[in-house]
Amino acid sequence: MSSTIAVPVSLADRLTAAKASSLALATATTEQKNAALRAIAAGVLAAEPSILAANELDLANGRENGLSAGLLDRLTLTSARLQGLAEAVLEVVGLTDPVGQVVRGSDLPNGVKIAQTRVPFGVVGAIYEARPNVTIDIASLAIKSGNAVVLRGGTAAINTNQVLVDVVREALAGAGLPADAAQTIDEFGRDGANELMRARGLVDVLIPRGSADLIQAVVTQSSVPVIETGAGVVHIVLDESAREDWAVDIVRNAKVQRPSVCNAVETLLVHKAAAERLLPAVLGSLAEAGVTIHADETALPYAPGGVPVTDDDYATEHMSLDISVRVVDDLDAAIAHIRRYSTQHTEAIITNDLGNAERFLAEVDSAVVMVNASTRFTDGGEFGFGAEVGISTQKLHARGPMGLPELTSTKWVVRGSGQIRG
Amino acid sequence: MSSTIAVPVSLADRLTAAKASSLALATATTEQKNAALRAIAAGVLAAEPSILAANELDLANGRENGLSAGLLDRLTLTSARLQGLAEAVLEVVGLTDPVGQVVRGSDLPNGVKIAQTRVPFGVVGAIYEARPNVTIDIASLAIKSGNAVVLRGGTAAINTNQVLVDVVREALAGAGLPADAAQTIDEFGRDGANELMRARGLVDVLIPRGSADLIQAVVTQSSVPVIETGAGVVHIVLDESAREDWAVDIVRNAKVQRPSVCNAVETLLVHKAAAERLLPAVLGSLAEAGVTIHADETALPYAPGGVPVTDDDYATEHMSLDISVRVVDDLDAAIAHIRRYSTQHTEAIITNDLGNAERFLAEVDSAVVMVNASTRFTDGGEFGFGAEVGISTQKLHARGPMGLPELTSTKWVVRGSGQIRG
Structure with missing residues (x-):
């Protein structure tokens, strides 16, 4: 399967395209987002031959490069794993859409109404290592919470990730949403990861997933705000x-x-x-x-x-x-x-x-x-969140198991009728 | 007024002392914290002669160094401004203590009880410029929310800030809380600010207040998580x-x-x-x-x-x-x-x-x-928060006017009776 949708060439263009498409995601209805998720689940199953072929290529490269048995296992997709991945996407369909939820609000004494309302972050970046399942996982959670997503899944999984992101992009387009809301930047290597970490203004939050070393590198180098999903001693x-x-x-x-x-x-x-x-x-x-x-x-x-x-x-x-x-x-x-x-x-x-x-x-x-x-x-599923974005070990924004609401920010919506401040 | 309480000498020692004292602040009762705040308000008034003398020294240096009229005005304390500062601290006494509030919770089907509970960040760092009123303001809000505080208020206000921090430290000690929970690091200059921005693990969150340039510098250089209180175009x-x-x-x-x-x-x-x-x-x-x-x-x-x-x-x-x-x-x-x-x-x-x-x-x-x-x-007071920590223009953790709860994180408190995961 190869994408029929034009992909921006440079990394800067891809980030800009993700940002530009984020408004459409932010204002999409729950039904539109669910339609895209159903299409991703179907697409993962329909594209099994090309996904497994791409995965075999990555595995062959990995073996040649001496990847450990553990890494090779995490890198491996099978028919059964794709089935599980598709089922996980359909579970996200069933989750409550957090966008538009009013967290708190009140009528001020002068009649002005204020409501703190959940809104998507905009563009969520993810940096992870050789786990192609995370590509579909994070993309689905990002889309359901109204976010565009930029994925840096590592060179070891580059071929698999490319096919999976193509599935996501076609699913978005099929649901009337911009394909550019999902971008992979694996081909830009380490420089691409560094550029992603400095893309303040284009990327709203960055989520590293993987080894303690990877997470430490992102946390200390990123000027984009990070949600640290840490190791557990x-x-x-x-x-x-x-x-x-x-x-x-x-x-x-x-x-x-x-x-x-x-x-x-x-x-x-x-x-x-x-x-x-x-x-x-x-x-x-x-x-x-x-x-x-x-x-x-x-x-x-x-x-x-x-x-x-x-x-x-x-x-x-x-x-x-x-x-x-x-x-x-x-x-x-x-x-x-x-x-x-x-x-x-x-x-x-x-x-x-x-x-x-x-x-x-x-x-x-x-x-x-x-x-x-x-x-x-300590688990999002056990805590009743339905799905888990990760477990945050930082104190800012989210701490502990994160559900879909943790992939949103808020804005204050203020409705008046001519009030001015005395 | 000069502190009778020993102050750690090196910057690293001060940060470590703040961190070590943060547990006592985190577990202090509301009444203890309010006692410290009342002592700060009283101390600001009682120390007026030494505060104004230190301030006159800073103003003289500022005039010599060609500070603008606007900066000199912000730097200036007067008897009336100290009165206002003391009143603002007493207003914080009246605010609800956010620590211990349960944000959400439930009983899991197996009987395990989970409760997401507000806890202090630990150590709050503040970087600001030539506004000695912020020293008292941020210290009061930090103490009420159970946090230790490290203040970098700028060389232009170094003498004033020193006397004000002495007032805070003596008030803490008088209330049975560790004086080390309030630290100034002005004397370490720009290097000190840089070290503060890299003090992950010792400082839990950093709040810059001041010019757009200052905020941009902190936001792009800090590896400590930042709450951006931005400019308003x-x-x-x-x-x-x-x-x-x-x-x-x-x-x-x-x-x-x-x-x-x-x-x-x-x-x-x-x-x-x-x-x-x-x-x-x-x-x-x-x-x-x-x-x-x-x-x-x-x-x-x-x-x-x-x-x-x-x-x-x-x-x-x-x-x-x-x-x-x-x-x-x-x-x-x-x-x-x-x-x-x-x-x-x-x-x-x-x-x-x-x-x-x-x-x-x-x-x-x-x-x-x-x-x-x-x-x-757009103002914490107008929104009914009682006091305002600042107005966040970032999307992570807090967005818009921030009250005391925004100076806290949460932890999940889980109470079981022998349950294991099936």
């Missing part, structure tokens, strides 16, 4: 009064259910007065599930097959069946450890002490703080 | 159907009532079919009020004492009794002009045509869009 504290069954179940769930995601636990901090009571069952259960336990001196005797923990371990998001375990003197020491090593994503405490629970919730400065629940609940 | 459109009395009253109010502020109108765009009917009265009223009218060819004959308008005029925030006037072919041309020259602060249309009103509200991409009201209403 996630902690669970086992307090002196923690119930053993909850400790065993929650720690195992948080580590084992899906170790490769950002809300999986990386470090367990155990109150020294609870170590002897809890560690045998908690660490036994982890070992049974195949977890490698990196334990400090005190915990090591309780860790089947355990290895000594290092300072580097405490700072690492393993994304694998590895966990660090440290015994601490008290809650203060646990909170101090978290303050030092946490990426401020999610931290939980297992406790039956109300005072300690409230202290933990108040003093731990993370996007999500939990008592007696698995850290795996 | 504000437009009013007189549509074909505009009522003459509303046009005259609103334009005059928007230009003349307080020309030096960002919500004052800078450019008037007049539908050509309304020019002959409206311009004599509208421009006559402006001229009578002493406004210099920069008019295009079509409007010039109606402008008493008018001068030809330039492209530069259209792009300028005069902040004075000057206005640009342009006659346009239709609403499309008016919106196109706004898209080119607006700083996306506030734009208004005077019209009796419902369709044009709705088009204007939908298609003009500014923080505040108005129909038939004076642009001077």
Whole structure:
């Protein structure tokens, strides 16, 4: 499948075209946007042969360039993955359109009516690495929230992304919306990514998704406002009064259910007065599930097959069946450890002490703080948002799981009848 | 008055001290924070002799360095201005504390309770120029919203700011809060400002206040997230159907009532079919009020004492009794002009045509869009916020007039009873 719609040639032209088309997206009806999404879902399925051919080309290049097995897996599309991608787009069709929602409003004493109203950002930029599914994912969420989108999905996926963006552009055009509202800039390489990060005025917000290095690079170099979707060095504290069954179940769930995601636990901090009571069952259960336990001196005797923990371990998001375990003197020491090593994503405490629970919730400065629940609940779907744009670890604009409303800004709409200020 | 509280010496130490003290501010009760604010108000009055002496020193330096009359005026504190400053702090005492407010929440089907709860940012940085009143203003708003604050108020006001920050630090200590939650870094000059802009992890958000140049510099150079409080090149459109009395009253109010502020109108765009009917009265009223009218060819004959308008005029925030006037072919041309020259602060249309009103509200991409009201209403006080942190012209986090809640972030507080993810 090759696009029948003319694509601007230079990067500057593409950004300008995205900006120019953003007004049409911002004022499109929900039905128009849903029609475009349905056409994307259908297009992804209809274009399967050309998508898989392009993907095979990227995979061959990747193997030649020595890409890791993990990267190659993330890069791979299959018939089943395309089916899942199309279904995810149709789920976005079912989500509430945030545009036009009134966040708050009032009638001023002089009769002037003010209403803070959700509006699209305009142009959303995305920088990510070798995950072609993100191309369709972000494009769908951007379109539903009324935004144009500029995608920088990495050279490793350039052929796959090109075909996918063609699908999106034709779907937009078919729904009577400007094809230019979706742009890929992979062919401009690293220079293109740098230009995207400096495109203030053309790009309204930039969302990096991928490795910690990628996100740090974007966050420190971009002059376009960024929503940081960060890594998760996630902690669970086992307090002196923690119930053993909850400790065993929650720690195992948080580590084992899906170790490769950002809300999986990386470090367990155990109150020294609870170590002897809890560690045998908690660490036994982890070992049974195949977890490698990196334990400090005190915990090591309780860790089947355990290895000594290092300072580097405490700072690492393993994304694998590895966990660090440290015994601490008290809650203060646990909170101090978290303050030092946490990426401020999610931290939980297992406790039956109300005072300690409230202290933990108040003093731990993370996007999500939990008592007696698995850290795996930090998720847009679990929170009831329907779909997830990502999990923000910054404090500005959005923090924690983001839904469609987090892809919008607001404007104040003011309606008067001749009022002037006294 | 000189501080009896030890101040960290290096800039890095001051930022670290502010960060370390931010937890105490974040968990302080409303009553503690209000006690600190009352002590600041009292301290500003009690320290009048030393504040005015320090201010006289800054003014003498300013005169020696050839500061403009406008800058010298902004730099000047008087007994009456200190009284006003103290009263403004006491108004902040009366504002609702945003910390702890639950923005939204729900019980998940499995019984887990989630609540998105307002929390302070942590450390708020402010960069501004030669306006010592901002020192007290921002410090008070930061403290009430539970934030520590780092102030870079410019070398021109260094002596005044030092005394004022001493007042704030002693007030904090008197209320049982850490004095280090308020820091000035004026003595480190431009290098200090640059270091502040790169202090990710120590400073959570940076708010520039002042000239367009200052704001642009911060916005493009800072790796700390910024809330842009921008300049206002504000437009009013007189549509074909505009009522003459509303046009005259609103334009005059928007230009003349307080020309030096960002919500004052800078450019008037007049539908050509309304020019002959409206311009004599509208421009006559402006001229009578002493406004210099920069008019295009079509409007010039109606402008008493008018001068030809330039492209530069259209792009300028005069902040004075000057206005640009342009006659346009239709609403499309008016919106196109706004898209080119607006700083996306506030734009208004005077019209009796419902369709044009709705088009204007939908298609003009500014923080505040108005129909038939004076642009001077873009103001936190007028919007009912009690006090105003500034007017944000960016789309991330806050847009338009900001109140205390805009100085907070949120965290998700999750309370379970042993739930794990299935």
